[in-house]
Amino acid sequence: MTPVLSLAYLVASVLFILCLRGLSSPESARRGIVLGELGMFIAVVATLLHKEIISYTWIIAGVGLGSAIGTAISLRIPMTKMPERIALSHCFGGLATALVGVSEYIHTEGHVSRLTTGALGFETFFGFLTFTGSIMAFGKLQGIITGAPVTYKGQNFINIGLFLGSLGMLVYQIIVPAQPNLFYATGGIGFALGVLAVLPIGGADMPVVISLLNSYAGLAASATGFAIGSNILIISGALDGSSGLLLSLLMSKAMNRSFTNVLFGAFGTAIEPSAAPAGGAVAYNEATVDDAAGVLRAAQNVIVVPGYGMAVSQAQHAVRDLAASLQKRGVEVKYAIHPVAGRMPGHMNVLLAEANVPYDELYDLDNINDDFPRTDAVIVVGANDVVNPAAKKDPASPIYGMPVFNVEQSRSIIVLKRSMNPGFSGVENELFFLPNTMMVLGDAKKTLLAFVAALKDGH
Amino acid sequence: MSSELIFGLYIFVLATFVGYQVISRVPPLLHTPLMSGTNAISGISLVGSLVAAGAEHNHISTILGFVAVTAATINVVGGFMITDRMLRMFRRRGPREGAAGTGGEK
Numbered sequence: 001m002t003p004v005l006s007l008a009y010l011v012a013s014v015l016f017i018l019c020l021r022g023l024s025s026p027e028s029a030r031r032g033i034v035l036g037e038l039g040m041f042i043a044v045v046a047t048l049l050h051k052e053i054i055s056y057t058w059i060i061a062g063v064g065l066g067s068a069i070g071t072a073i074s075l076r077i078p079m080t081k082m083p084e085r086i087a088l089s090h091c092f093g094g095l096a097t098a099l100v101g102v103s104e105y106i107h108t109e110g111h112v113s114r115l116t117t118g119a120l121g122f123e124t125f126f127g128f129l130t131f132t133g134s135i136m137a138f139g140k141l142q143g144i145i146t147g148a149p150v151t152y153k154g155q156n157f158i159n160i161g162l163f164l165g166s167l168g169m170l171v172y173q174i175i176v177p178a179q180p181n182l183f184y185a186t187g188g189i190g191f192a193l194g195v196l197a198v199l200p201i202g203g204a205d206m207p208v209v210i211s212l213l214n215s216y217a218g219l220a221a222s223a224t225g226f227a228i229g230s231n232i233l234i235i236s237g238a239l240d241g242s243s244g245l246l247l248s249l250l251m252s253k254a255m256n257r258s259f260t261n262v263l264f265g266a267f268g269t270a271i272e273p274s275a276a277p278a279g280g281a282v283a284y285n286e287a288t289v290d291d292a293a294g295v296l297r298a299a300q301n302v303i304v305v306p307g308y309g310m311a312v313s314q315a316q317h318a319v320r321d322l323a324a325s326l327q328k329r330g331v332e333v334k335y336a337i338h339p340v341a342g343r344m345p346g347h348m349n350v351l352l353a354e355a356n357v358p359y360d361e362l363y364d365l366d367n368i369n370d371d372f373p374r375t376d377a378v379i380v381v382g383a384n385d386v387v388n389p390a391a392k393k394d395p396a397s398p399i400y401g402m403p404v405f406n407v408e409q410s411r412s413i414i415v416l417k418r419s420m421n422p423g424f425s426g427v428e429n430e431l432f433f434l435p436n437t438m439m440v441l442g443d444a445k446k447t448l449l450a451f452v453a454a455l456k457d458g459h
Numbered sequence: 460m461s462s463e464l465i466f467g468l469y470i471f472v473l474a475t476f477v478g479y480q481v482i483s484r485v486p487p488l489l490h491t492p493l494m495s496g497t498n499a500i501s502g503i504s505l506v507g508s509l510v511a512a513g514a515e516h517n518h519i520s521t522i523l524g525f526v527a528v529t530a531a532t533i534n535v536v537g538g539f540m541i542t543d544r545m546l547r548m549f550r551r552r553g554p555r556e557g558a559a560g561t562g563g564e565k
Contacts, residue, residue: 012503013474016500016503017477017478017481019496019500020478020481020482020485020493020496020497020500021481021484023485023489023492023493023496024481024484024485024486025486026488026489026546026549026550026551029489029492029546029549030543030546030547032496033496033539033542033543033546036496036499036500036539037539039500040499040500040502040503040535040539043503043506044505044506044509047506047509047510048509050509050510052510052513052514053509053510053513053514054513054514054515055513055515055521056513058512058513058521058522058524058525058528059509059512059513059528061525062508062512062524062525062526062527062528062529062532063528063529063532065529065532066528066529066530066531066532066533066535066536067532067536069529069533069537070532070533070534070535070536070537070538070540071536071537071540073533073537073541074536074537074540074541074544075540075544077541079545079548082491082495082545085495085541086491086494086495086498089495089498089533089534089537089538090498092530092531092533092534093498093501093502093504093530093531093534095526095527095530096502096504096505096508096527096528096530096531096534097504097507097527099508099511099523099524099526099527099530100504100507100508100511100523100524100527102523103511103516103519103520103523103524103527104507104511104520106516106517106519106520106523107514107516107517107520113461115461115463115464210494211494214494214497214498217498217501218497218501221501221503221504222471224504224507225467225471226464226467226471228507228510229463229467230506230507231467231470232503232506233503233504233506233507234467234470234471234474235470235474236500236501236503236504237471237501237504238470238471238472238474238475238478239474239477239478239481239482239497239500239501240478240497240498240500240501241475241478242474242475242476242478242479242482243478243482243493243494243497244494244497245479246479246482246483247490247493247494250487337487339487344490344491344494345487345490345491345493345494346487346488346489346490346491346492346493346494347491349487349488349489349490349491349549350491350492350545350548353545353548353549353550354548356548356550358550358551358552359488359549359550359551360551360552361552362488364487
């Protein structure tokens with residue numbers, strides 16, 4: 001590597017770190033992204049001047065095609081589909097690193113140093129694992145594959161066995177290099193394992209899975225750096241990997257579950273319907289739009305708790321309309337955002353930002369939980385587990401110990417829900433059966449707009 | 460162990476620490492842009508694919524390189540664009556909205 005190229009990569013690496021640094025506040029974030037783009041531009045131009053590159057035909061074709069597809073996806077995708085988009089991008093990232101690994105192995109015919117053999121094997125394994133794992137995550141998010149956990153006997157045993165087996169094969173290749181069959185077999189196992197490992201994970205656990213795949217994509221990119229001796233790849237992969245790791249830790253913590261539990265726990269299988277309201281035996285208050293609007297009319301302060309249901313019914317703009325009409329009446333409106341609400345970290349924040357909700361009205365778990373006893377009305381928009389009191393008091397519940405919003409302490413609770421069926425997790429929510437809870441069943445968006453209309457009519 | 464490996468490990472471990480420190484300061488508000496932003500950055504594997512696609516080692520390597528360049532470019536271009544699109548939407552309560560917020564908001 002020439003000194004000029006090395007220096008260009010150093011500058012790019014610093015710019016990448018500054019880019020992430022910018023994301024520590026919304027004011028500096030956009031400037032940060034510009035620095036990141038600049039870093040990428042410098043790195044790519046410097047690489048193109050590399051003497052190993054002889055022909056530009058395929059490069060131009062690939063960059064042109066990739067830019068067209070990337071632009072089309074970015075401009076067209078609705079914000080509600082962000083988790084799917086992120087899953088797809090991990091899929092492309094995994095594919096790119098895996099193919100670079102295979103391509104490098106083919107042209108050297110496996111006659112490389114032990115370090116390179118190990119790095120290439122690692123890169124290919126994790127690259128393919130991320131590729132198929134992300135396709136599975138995408139399929140589950142899109143509903144192409146069932147969002148419910150798919151389990152069978154001995155599943156964990158098979159998955160752990162395959163993982164340890166491929167690690168063993170990697171180590172063996174480092175000891176005895178130049179074994180192409182073993183190299184491709186390891187990549188093949190990564191390919192299969194991506195599918196098998198995501199199968200048993202339920203839709204509600206997607207925030208952890210997506211973060212973890214992010215981390216794997218980073219590890220694969222770092223391994224590429226080791227294989228081709230490129231520091232910028234090691235650095236960028238490490239940044240991506242630590243970001244994914246940190247997010248998965250935060251997400252697991254927000255569900256009070258360990259990694260192992262998310263990966264091997266198969267949420268929602270064989271759960272005994274816990275304690276009291278089994279199968280809707282206890283009555284709930286089904287309320288009309290007018291009943292609920294009456295409560296809102298009398299309220300001085302309102303907290304909105306959005307969940308995945310808001311994304312499904314694309315209700316973020318309707319939420320904002322309702323908040324605006326309440327604010328016009330002098331009502332204080334806050335939003336309570338749980339870290340695992342939705343299908344990826346920060347999902348609700350992006351949706352509300354899209355609907356023009358100012359971010360200083362959004363509150364974290366810690367900043368809002370003491371406000372509920374002083375709150376006149378809470379509107380739960382398609383959230384379920386994050387408002388389930390069982391997490392606090394029922395040790396038999398699968399979500400016991402998860403930090404949740406104390407919505408039941410507020411004067412009245414209005415729950416917008418499609419139907420009374422429990423969600424994916426199959427966990428009953430006693431909040432829905434409390435005397436101060438009003439259930440308004442139906443499409444959240446329509447209900448919210450009906451609230452807005454009702455607030456306008458009645459004075 | 461080769462010095463090349465040790466050198467690489469130094470860089471990897473230190474970059475992981477820097478990443479962890481910098482990223483722990485990102486508020487939950489921006490976690491989705493963080494994900495798509497790091498995703499764009501890890502599209503730097505484009506650098507590796509460029510060499511694979513342009514070095515003319517053999518046909519298979521070139522074709523695999525071409526697919527890798529395409530996939531990595533999708534992430535770089537798409538990642539930065541969508542991150543910016545998201546970040547543009549985040550705003551504080553502006554003077555326009557201030558009129559609506561009278562009831563005890565700060």
